[in-house]
Amino acid sequence: MANFVIVGRRLIPREHIAFVEQYDPNANPRFQTSRDFKGRVVMVNRDSILIEETPQAFADANGLRMLPIDKVATNPAVHFRVETFVPAEGFTPAKAYATRLLWRDLDGNDQSRLLLSEPETVLTIAVTGDAPLTTSSPSTTRRGAPRKRARQSGQRVPNP
Numbered sequence: 485m486a487n488f489v490i491v492g493r494r495l496i497p498r499e500h501i502a503f504v505e506q507y508d509p510n511a512n513p514r515f516q517t518s519r520d521f522k523g524r525v526v527m528v529n530r531d532s533i534l535i536e537e538t539p540q541a542f543a544d545a546n547g548l549r550m551l552p553i554d555k556v557a558t559n560p561a562v563h564f565r566v567e568t569f570v571p572a573e574g575f576t577p578a579k580a581y582a583t584r585l586l587w588r589d590l591d592g593n594d595q596s597r598l599l600l601s602e603p604e605t606v607l608t609i610a611v612t613g614d615a616p617l618t619t620s621s622p623s624t625t626r627r628g629a630p631r632k633r634a635r636q637s638g639q640r641v642p643n644p
Contacts, residue, residue, distance in 0.1 A: 489546050491525055491533050502528045502587055503597065504539045504548060504557045526597075528562060529589040549609050553601045558610040562587050566607045569598055585610065 488495045507524045509515070521534040523542055535542060543550045543557030550557045558564060565586040571577055581598040583606045589595050599606055608614045 491535060494533065496525075496527075496533075498546075498559070499561045500527050500529075500590070501548075501559045502526050502530075502562050502595070503559060503585075504535070504542045506539055506555045507534055528587060528595065529591070530595055549613060551599065551601050551606060551609055553605075554599045556597070556599065558585070560613055564610050566603050566611060568603050 487498050489498055489501060490496075504523050504525050507521045509521065519534075519536060521536055523535045523537060523539045525533045525535055525542070527533075537545075539555055539557050540550060542548065548557035548559055567584040567586060569581045569584045571581075577598070579598075579600060581600060583599040583601055583603045584596050585599055585606060586594060586596045
């Protein structure tokens, strides 16, 4: 995988991209364009570039990790921190945010984004890169019996 991403005519170093999110053209009605922008690449310094592909398509093409509830894809090359979000006194957000995703820009300044996903989910996907937790447990067999662990010697234990 290349160490840069091509966005339009720009070559962007992979580590300069923080995340990709959905673009809502109705959020800024004064911005008029004939192009059909569907996503926004947000850089670690909070600059952004509009793209004509969906965040999911951009994530799939560039190895980003998708947070499905937020429709935000995070860059595994960026070191993220996760906090539980509690609104400050006097701040009433329009959405039920649960998490603050934090990172440092290239100048060492803290940056963040509020997310709807639960902190554990954000930590699992964005920080550790694990698959999201599901309702079925992978540690049981189809019959519901606990799966036997392989021995340290590397031998596989047959499943009953």
